[in-house]
Amino acid sequence: SQQGEEDPQALSIQEGENATMNCSYKTSINNLQWYRQNSGRGLVHLILIRSNEREKHSGRLRVTLDTSKKSSSLLITASRAADTASYFCATDEDSGYSTLTFGKGTMLLVSP
């Protein structure tokens, strides 16, 4: 069953604007990861945040994690047309199975 649920399902913005996507999950986790998928292609790992971390940065990406609310957010600053893709959160549950459970994704469209 799906662990993560992204919100919104779709997001449309202009170049230069910031894009924020949210992810909620149900169980305790070891870490949470964000992936990008360009149309029909393989997923690409963007960033990982561990359960004992609250915020992490990588270039124009900022990820936050609130384990008390079981939620995470991905912020892409100064969006570019090339950021157009689907974004997925994935959780590594604290259940001993050590596999990732993916959400359904947020489709981001960045218009020039």
Next chain:
Amino acid sequence: DADVTQTPRNRITKTGKRIMLECSQTKGHDRMYWYRQDPGLGLRLIYYSFDVKDINKGEISDGYSVSRQAQAKFSLSLESAIPNQTALYFCATSDYSGGNYGYTFGSGTRLTVV
């Protein structure tokens, strides 16, 4: 060459046929996975393997089987394909050593069962 290679890229097959999707990796990772992606459903885990002698069922293993021929090769078989197995299939690898838990995905196999 890609780190994770999936073959074929696209395949159309008939209901009832047996089909094999292949995955090979040059990452040297012990862990390999098969996921399927359906529109609106995200990715769901079919099978995974943590080493050559380890095979585990995922969330949706019915109708599928796998073989881990070597550390670098992990194949997925549909014993008797049915139309609702039409989907985009991804192979992925990971390595927990050094705390790097991110998955590396192949480019996918688009399978259509008619």
